[in-house]
Amino acid sequence: MKSKFVKADGWVKVVVQTKVYALQAVYSAGYVMMDKAYFYLDMDSKDKVAVWLKPKGKADLDQLAMDFCQELLNYAHYFASLKVNAESMKLLLQRALFSAAPSLVKEAEEKEIQDLIKELEMEEEKENKKPAKKGKK
Amino acid sequence: MSTPFIRKEKGGFLINLHQALYPGSAVDAFQKTDPHVVVGRKGAYWSLRFSGSDAIRPLEALDQLLFLSKGHRSK
Numbered sequence: 001m002k003s004k005f006v007k008a009d010g011w012v013k014v015v016v017q018t019k020v021y022a023l024q025a026v027y028s029a030g031y032v033m034m035d036k037a038y039f040y041l042d043m044d045s046k047d048k049v050a051v052w053l054k055p056k057g058k059a060d061l062d063q064l065a066m067d068f069c070q071e072l073l074n075y076a077h078y079f080a081s082l083k084v085n086a087e088s089m090k091l092l093l094q095r096a097l098f099s100a101a102p103s104l105v106k107e108a109e110e111k112e113i114q115d116l117i118k119e120l121e122m123e124e125e126k127e128n129k130k131p132a133k134k135g136k137k
Numbered sequence: 138m139s140t141p142f143i144r145k146e147k148g149g150f151l152i153n154l155h156q157a158l159y160p161g162s163a164v165d166a167f168q169k170t171d172p173h174v175v176v177g178r179k180g181a182y183w184s185l186r187f188s189g190s191d192a193i194r195p196l197e198a199l200d201q202l203l204f205l206s207k208g209h210r211s212k
Contacts, residue, residue, distance in 0.1 A: 027207035041158040
């Protein structure tokens with residue numbers, strides 16, 4: 001079976017659709033494979049990034065390209081999961097921190113009260129600065 | 138060694154990097170590590186000129202630029 005990847009001068013090209021894989025996934029996949037290959041990124045067209053890989057040492061170009069695709073999928077999944085779980089992780093961390101130091105809860109509540117008081121004071125000042133309306137005769 | 142994007146020129150090598158993929162902050166940070174690299178602009182691309190005959194230097198620059206671009210993009 002013929003290879004689907006374009007090759008030139010010891011480099012192999014993988015074209016990535018940015019609508020399918022975020023650029024951050026491309027960077028991460030490239031970064032994790034930096035010990036195996038050099039990476040060059042270029043815009044193939046408006047929504048496509050051309051990732052050129054050159055092996056550092058002896059390696060099969062097709063295999064290198066396939067490995068990169070695997071890493072790309074891995075990081076795409078990772079970032080998608082991160083997004084979905086972000087709120088849950090935040091809650092878990094907050095609970096863990098507050099359970100380790102209960103005084104933090106009290107501090108946070110006191111700070112919230114102080115912020116509310118400041119807000120009310122500022123609103124009161126604004127109201128006082130408004131010129132008084134003249135009464136009708 | 139000359140490829141479509143790493144060109145051998147008289148006295149060195151030239152790489153063109155797309156500005157959408159390699160942020161300016163990353164290129165600036167890279168230039169601080171290698172002040173001998175001459176950075177210019179050519180349309181939507183940065184052009185990086187490396188002097189000397191060491192073909193590995195532009196390749197190693199790609200490693201650094203990938204790392205820096207990854208970091209600067211995630212900020």
